[in-house]
Amino acid sequence: MKVALLLSGGMDSLSLAWWKRPDLAFTLNYGQLAAQAEIAASRAICERLKIPHQVVEIDCRDLGSGDMAGRNADGLAPASDWWPYRNQMLVTLAAMKAISYGVTHLWLGTVKSDAFHRDGSSEFMSAISHLLSLQEGGMVVEAPAIELSTAELVRVSGIPSGFLAWAHSCHKADVPCGNCRGCNKYFEVFEEVGYDLDRPG
Template sequence: MTTALLLSGGMDSTCIAYWKRPSLAITINYGQKAAAGEMRASTAICEALDIQHVVVEANISALGSGDMVGRAPSVSAPATEWWPYRNQFLITTAAMKCHAAGVSELMFGSLKSDGFHADGAPPFFMAINHLLELQEGTVAVTTPAIHLDAHELVQVSRTPIEILAWSHSCHVDDIACGFCRGCRKHFETMSIAFGHSY
C-alpha cells in the first residue's frame, strides 16, 4: 500500500478518488455537523471504486468555529465555514493513520480556488510537508488538483455523474441544505461541468 487520500466525500475529494485511485481512503469524523453525510458519501464512493476505506474518530468540535460546527465564525475567519487550523489537524491525523498503514503518500483535495484560505494555498502544503519530513516516518502530502478549479477537476478526472452523485458537499447538515457555500459550489460546479442546471 503506497497511496492514501483524505476523503471527505465532497466533490473535490470524490474526483481525486476516481482520478488517482488511491490504495486507501481516510475519512475523519472530527465533530463537523455534516459528518454523517460525509461518512455515508465516502463509504459509497469507496465501495463503487473498490478502494479500502477507514474512518477515524477524532472529535474536536469543542475547538471549532463557523458553519461546520454551528457557531459564529471566528474574528479571523475569511469565510463562514472557516475552522481554525482544521487542515493542519486533518493532515496530521491522517498522516498518523498513513504511518500505521505503511502509506508513503497522502493526497489532499485542495484546489486553486482554495488559496483564499491560508491553509489551502501552496505555501501551507510546502510547510506541512517539511514539518512531516523533520519527523520519523516517510509520509509526504501531495495536492494533485491544486492547479485546477472545481469544474476543471471534474473534467480532467473524467469523473462520471453516477459517481459524483454520491458526493456530499453541505457544510451544515447530513442532508444537503442547498444554501451553504458548500452546496452552492456543488450546484455551480455541476452546472458548469455538465452544461445544465442542478
C-alpha cells in the same frame, strides 16, 4: 510508494479518488456537522472503486468554529466556513493513522479556489509536507489538483455525473441545506461542467 487520500466525500476528493485511484482512503469524523453524510459518500465511492476505506473518529468540535461546527465563525474568519487550523489538524490526524498502514504519500483534494483559506495554499502544502518529512516515516503531503478548479478536476477525472452526484458538499448538515458555501459550490460546478443532475451518468 503507498498513497492514501484524505476523503471528505465532497466533489474535489471524490473526483480525485476517481481520477488517481489511491491505495487507500481515510475519512475523518472530527465533529463536523456533516460527518455522517461525508462518511456515507466516501464509503460509497470506495466500494465502487474497491479502495480500502478507514473512518477515524475523534471529536474536535469544541475546537472548531463556523458553519461546520454549528456556530458563528471566529472574528479572524475570512469566511463563514473557517475552522482554525483545520487542514493542519486533518493532515496530522490522518497521518497519525496512515503511518501504521505504511503510507508514504498523503493526498488532499485541495483545489485552486481553496487558496481563499491560507491552509489551502501551495505554500501551506509545502510547509506541512516539510514538517512531516522531518519526522519518522518521512511522509509526503501532496495536493495533486491544487492547480485546477473544481470543474477542471471533475472534467479531467472523468467521473460520471451519477457518481459525482453522491458528493456531499453541505457544510452545515447531513441533508444539504441549499444555502451555504458548500451547497452553492455543488450546484455551480454541476452547471459549469454541464452535467445534468437529474440524469444518471
